[in-house]
Amino acid sequence: MKSVLFIIIPISFLISCEKEPNTPPEVAFTIFPSIVDTSTFVRFDGSTTVDHESHIWFLKFRWDYDGDGTWDTEYIQNPVSLWQYHQTGTYSAVAEALDEGGLTATDTSEIVVMANHVQSSFTDPRDGNMYRIVLVDELWWFAENLRFGIAINPGTLPRKDAITEKYVVDSTQDKIDIYGGYYTWGELTEYDQNYDQGICPPGWRVTTAKDLRKLNRFSSWGDGKYYLGIEGYLGTDLIFGGYYALIDKKFHRPEIGYLWVTDHVQNMDGIDQSIGGYGYNYKIGIQHEEWSLDENPSLRTFWPLEWGNKMDFNKLAFNVRCVKNRD
Secondary structure: OOOOOOOOOOOOOOOOOOOOOOOEEEOEEEEOOEEEOOOEEEEEEEEOOOOOOHHHHHEEEEHHHHHOOOOOOEEOOOOOOEEEEOEEEEEEEEEEEEOOOEEEEEEEEEEEEOOOOEEEEEEOOOOOOEEEEEEEEEEEEOOOOOOOOEEEOOOOOOOOOOOOEEEOOOOOOOHHHHHHOOEEEHHHOOOOOOOOOOOOOOOOEEHHHHHHHHHHHHHHHHOOOHHHHHOOOOOOOOOOEEEEOOOOOOEEOOEEEEEOOEEEEEEEOOOEEEEEEEEEEEEOOOEEEOOOOOOOHHOOOOOHHHHHOOOOHHEEEEEOOOOEEEO
């Protein structure tokens, strides 16, 4: 009997794995602070850049800080860079990332360089109170809440006369220095006789909504506290002091700051109607808390419905900041 031997020869098939093609990085970077002056060092951070084939630490970055088409740095293997601008203006900064395969990509972001802010002081000739003041956008700001006037007892209505009266958080001078005075609308405007200057010193006027909107841009990107807060970059030192309500003789919402503004508009009968105050905190920025005398108070957290169906500006007392144009 013949035996048949079957020999099985394995055949190897060469399976080639084709490598995925290299793709450019996806560049992204942040600027902090994004509004500066010529004394500030700016941090450019490209750490959020993504490359699908390489870790970020294998990428190289270079920067064109003013967007003029000329690179201000060589390629460096670090996504973070510092730069100081020497001229004011608005610049479109450019970051370029280079990956291991030689592919590049860019991203652009805007930065505003202002003139250096100036800090000074002002003495109110009416009572000798001295205030820190700061120049922002060609406008001088009180860096403290107004303190002018005579403090009256909580629950006592201000009298309609030539004497300015205020409420205070505490009668101790250090508290008055911190929080300033709280004024009703009547006291602020000398009972509708003076909308612009109000109770501010001669040559100064009460803040308007337009003034505060300009400051509000500094709250973008979550930088409100950095720019506007106590010992902040701009020196405005916006402080949280809530507001005072004569209805229940209490201070409310100390986590928010409230400032009167004196913008006013005319209703259909041609009569001036007040537009109220602004509330602010560092997290959300300056928020327009606008109302008219006949607006539905249920929409406003600072006038609960149980206080009545119509707001009474002279039952609310807010802080005051004064401003004036640069000479």
